[in-house]
Amino acid sequence: MKNKQLLENILDNSKIFLKNNSSTLLTIGASVGMVLTVVSTTKATIKAVEIYNEIEVEKKRKPTRKEVVLNTFSVYITPFVLCSATLACVHGMKYFDRKKQASLISAYQFINGTFNEYKSKVKQTYGEDAHKKLLDQIYIEHADKQLVYAQNLAGNDVLLPDDDGEIKTFYDHFGDRFFQCTMEQVLQAEYHLNRNFSLRGEASVNEFNSFLGIAPTDDGDMLNWSMDDGFTWIDFDNRKVTMDDGSCFYAIEMPFEPNLMF
Structure with a gap:
């Protein structure tokens, strides 16, 4: 036995x-x-x-x-x-x-669908303001745990040759990191990403990172926006988040998040 x-x-x-x-x-x-x-x-x-x-x-x-x-x-x-x-x-x-x-792909789609459903329920039940306050708390937790660092933006001088704007701190959701540049730099990156998206019908997260002047992420080439998903423009919301100590940063959000593609 x-x-x-x-x-x-x-x-x-x-x-x-x-x-x-x-x-x-x-x-x-x-x-x-x-x-x-x-x-x-x-x-x-x-x-x-x-x-x-x-x-x-x-x-x-x-x-x-x-x-x-x-x-x-x-x-x-x-x-x-x-x-x-x-x-x-x-x-x-x-x-x-x-x-x-x-x-x-199935696991990502399931998680992404569940998260989007959760966001929708929060908005329906508690309203848009409560949804944004919850996101603020999540971002603030990341801000307390990580150091702010500056990336070398020399590679994007061609986009902003006369950029004298104020340096601000931004939070990159996909790379789970902070970086520093000007608001104009971010707006230009968002514009050029949408320009390529309109011309090709698709764009990747690492392409957005390259316009921002920050390092690519491991899965950034596989995370893509596509017109096949039913939208023709990638909306961005550069929302200001203020922490308890009075310091602030800008969270780069988008209603239409990219999907994992191989």
Whole structure:
């Protein structure tokens, strides 16, 4: 009974391990399979040449194509099997990658839909002012926990060659960080993002970051606005948030948030 239970536990743990590490195992399998395929194909080719020469000596003429195929077919069975296994690993990797991507997109869409539903309910129940006060409290918590830092905006001098505006602090929701620049810089970035959005029909968060002059985020290229979602302009609300100590910053908000795309 104990041995049976132990065997079941081992099988269950093996299934979990294979499920969690399937992509890694398939990648290793494909790499090893590729090397073995090359090695075995080289050996098979050498053997096939030897067989060809033996037939030529025995029959005192060059062997026909049919004779070559019939006599050398067996030496290529191993390379063929290894090549098939390697291709199976490659296609398996694609299959699991698609499943992971689909799971990520589904999870993001679920969370995004739930959050939007929550915002809508808060507005309906308590009004727009209460919704903004709640967001202020969330942003203020971030402000208390993080240091404000300044980014080098030299890369965007072409957008604002004569910008003498006052430096302000802004909160980047997607990067969960603060940065400093002028309000004119932010407005110009929002304009140029919308200009590209109107011309191409899509725009990414990292594209917006580049106009702002701040570093890209890891998932910024996959977070995109698209006209396929039913809107033709990305609205921005640069809302001023005042903290308890009297200091303030500007939260960059948008009614139409980007979606995760691969």
